[in-house]
Amino acid sequence: xxxxxxxPHTGTALLLTAVVRSDSNSIEAIGLVPVAHPLxxxxxxxxxxxxxxxxxxxxxxxxxxxxxxxxxxxARVGYVVRVREARFAQPDLPVExxxxxxxxxxxxxxxxxVYRIRVAVAxxxxxxxxxxxxxGPAMGVDR
Amino acid sequence: xxxxxxxxxxxxxAEDSRCFDGHFDGAPILPGVAxxxxxxxxxxxxxxxxxxxxxxxxxxxxxxxxxxDEVEVILAGGEQPNSVRxxxxxxxxxxxxxxxxxxxxxxxxxx
Numbered sequence: 001x002x003x004x005x006x007x008p009h010t011g012t013a014l015l016l017t018a019v020v021r022s023d024s025n026s027i028e029a030i031g032l033v034p035v036a037h038p039l040x041x042x043x044x045x046x047x048x049x050x051x052x053x054x055x056x057x058x059x060x061x062x063x064x065x066x067x068x069x070x071x072x073x074x075a076r077v078g079y080v081v082r083v084r085e086a087r088f089a090q091p092d093l094p095v096e097x098x099x100x101x102x103x104x105x106x107x108x109x110x111x112x113x114v115y116r117i118r119v120a121v122a123x124x125x126x127x128x129x130x131x132x133x134x135x136g137p138a139m140g141v142d143r
Numbered sequence: 144x145x146x147x148x149x150x151x152x153x154x155x156x157a158e159d160s161r162c163f164d165g166h167f168d169g170a171p172i173l174p175g176v177a178x179x180x181x182x183x184x185x186x187x188x189x190x191x192x193x194x195x196x197x198x199x200x201x202x203x204x205x206x207x208x209x210x211x212d213e214v215e216v217i218l219a220g221g222e223q224p225n226s227v228r229x230x231x232x233x234x235x236x237x238x239x240x241x242x243x244x245x246x247x248x249x250x251x252x253x254x
Contacts, residue, residue, distance in 0.1 A: 013165030013174070038161035039180055047196060048179045055175075077167070080175045083202035083241065091195045129199070 005063035007056060008077050012037045015049070016056040017098065019064070026104040027061035031119075035095050045095050047088040050127040054117025055080050057103040058133065062113075077136040084114075086129035094121060111135035152217060154181055158210040173208040178239040182229035185216035186243065195246040200226075202241030208233060 002019045009015070012034050020028040031053040033045040059078050093099060099121050106114040111134050118128045156162075156173060163171035179202070187193045208214065208231075217230040225245045231238045 008167045009165055010168055011165035012161070013167075038164070039176065046176075046180065046183075048176045048183075048199075051179075052174060052176050079172075079204070079207075081204050083175075083199050086199040086202075088197055 002064075005060050005067060007059055007063065009056060014056070015053050016060055016101075019060055022061050022064045024061075024065045024105070026102065027057050027064075029057040029060060029101045029103075030098050031056065031101050032098050033093055033095050037095075040095055043095060045093040047091055047093060047127055049093055050088070050119040051080070051083060051086065051117075051129055051131065053099065053101050053119050054103055054115070054129060055131060055133070057101040057117065058105075058113075058115040058131065061103055061105070062135075078113075078133045079136055080131050081112075081134045082132035084130040084132065086127065088127045089124075090121075090126050093119070093126060097121070099126070106130065152185055153213065153215050154184070156208055156210065156212045156214065160210065163210060171210055173212075175202075175204050175239070178204065178208070178231055179243075181214065181216055181231060182218075182227075182239075182241075182243060185218055185229070186227055189218060196243060197246050198244035200242040200244065202239070204239045206233065206236055206238045208238055214238065 004016060004019060015031045015033060016029055017032050018030040033049055039046055039049060099119055101119050103115045103117045106116050113133050115131050117131060119126050162173055162177045166174050212233050214231050214233045219228045221228045221242050225247060227243045229243060230240045
């Protein structure tokens with residue numbers, strides 16, 4: 001496990017809790033949807049939150065890769081601009097329960113990048129998706 | 144997000160919506176998943192019950208939504224069975240769009 005890199009998300013918006021391993025092309029991470037999250041209702045987290053979990057894992061991978069580069073470039077805020085496809089095996093995600101997240105870089109033409117993400121609960125795939133992101137300003141820079 | 148009329152298509156994104164908490168500090172932007180939640184809420188209001196979402200296709204986020212925005216969610220039948228195309232507009236401009244894919248009719252969320 002490694003420490004979480006700086007991400008722009010805070011409070012209940014931050015769903016990533018730990019990075020298991022990461023390299024320049026993929027990341028394995030752990031996340032959790034808190035019961036206080038605004039989209040949690042009746043003790044259930046909608047499956048679409050898997051997209052946010054995956055997006056944050058991709059953001060963490062980018063931040064770690066940038067930080068470990070020779071120039072130590074600062075992480076950039078990334079925005080999901082497209083969900084090409086997603087499939088949900090379950091209608092909900094568990095709340096206050098660790099879930100496993102993987103994100104793999106499928107391609108990039110900076111500032112655009114495409115990731116395939118997967119979320120599993122107790123090792124069983126709950127959802128997968130292909131996301132496109134757009135890099136914004138460096139973190140810490142006034143927007 | 145609060146419906147602001149009975150047409151099942153217009154919502155107000157509250158200034159103090161918890162969806163903005165930590166996303167992001169000093170620069171609140173409605174998360175993309177909240178756009179999807181709005182579209183699903185419009186579908187539920189129209190159908191009278193929540194259907195089970197099984198997939199998404201070609202979801203595009205074009206213009207961010209912020210505190211106080213009032214949006215219109217336009218729904219139309221999708222190109223494939225059990226699908227609904229949504230278009231979220233704010234001040235007449237498209238904010239997000241895409242295809243929601245549901246389980247078969249009779250497959251209701253919460254059953």
